[in-house]
Amino acid sequence: MSSPNSLILLGAGGHAKVVSEVARSAGWRIAGFLAPECGRGEQNLCAPLLGNGLDLTANPTWLEQNDLFPAIGQGEIRWREFVRLAAAGARVPYLVHPSALVSPSAQIEAGAVVMAGAIIQANSVIGPAAIINTGAQVDHDCHIGAGTMIAPGAVLCGDVHVGDHAFVGAGAVIVPRIRIGRGAFVGAGTTVVNDIMDGSQIKASRRSHIVPRPE
Incomplete structure (x- = not known):
């Protein structure tokens, strides 16, 4: 920076x-x-x-x-x-609010912004022009693609990969080792336990939507 x-x-x-x-x-x-x-x-x-x-x-x-x-x-x-x-x-x-907690081993690219209260853990990568919004949590070894938004309060557990130009809504929870495709949309409050394909949309609802693993 x-x-x-x-x-x-x-x-x-x-x-x-x-x-x-x-x-x-x-x-x-x-x-x-x-x-x-x-x-x-x-x-x-x-x-x-x-x-x-x-x-x-x-x-x-x-x-x-x-x-x-x-x-x-x-x-x-x-x-x-x-x-x-x-x-x-x-x-x-890149811009980081002083109240955000960012691991020294994390990588933040040009044009990205990390908002107040956000957490970026070890070895995570925040791509160019990405947004890690207020209070979002990005755990270890996550990779956030170019132009992607992680909305306020979203939680990404370890080793989650989010593709370029995707959107993860407010309060969404992504369990470990999930892959979210390029341009995918994950609605607010959604709990994701399975990979999301490129361009897919998981809409928000009044109750958390669980994406099931295939049998």
């Missing part, structure tokens, strides 16, 4: 608000936000809205004097913006 200095966030919605608080808590100065839906000069959480950011080279100081971060909750858009930042030569850090 770059030494904390000045950071511009792409996005100005609810997720960006939380990311800005993570960054500030970790010692970053928020130079401003870039968001298509907002006009230049407005304020968002005590930092200016600098413009729409559609052309990252429009203002050379954006890239020269700041790190940039994709602070967008929607996974497909977040990944697209992360790729755009990389292509423009931006410095993209």
Whole structure:
């Protein structure tokens, strides 16, 4: 991770608000936000809205004097913006809230954010532009793919692999050694005891949904 200095966030919605608080808590100065839906000069959480950011080279100081971060909750858009930042030569850090517990042996890639109260255990890998949300638990030897979101309070037991661009809902529990495929969706409160194929959707319900092992 770059030494904390000045950071511009792409996005100005609810997720960006939380990311800005993570960054500030970790010692970053928020130079401003870039968001298509907002006009230049407005304020968002005590930092200016600098413009729409559609052309990252429009203002050379954006890239020269700041790190940039994709602070967008929607996974497909977040990944697209992360790729755009990389292509423009931006410095993209990872962000970790000071209250998160992260093993020294864990690996966190550029563009990932670890929110307040989250736990990342030994030898786990958090992929680029992934989100480990508030209070989520990622146990030992887990691998979280690029652009994936682990929602608040989710629990991933040891050696769980979650593919790129997947979503694990709030309060979901994934038992050890499960594989969740690329682009899969696991609903809130779900308990998963069997592998989930690429692109599969396990919807949330009022009661926890148990995915059974085959006979």
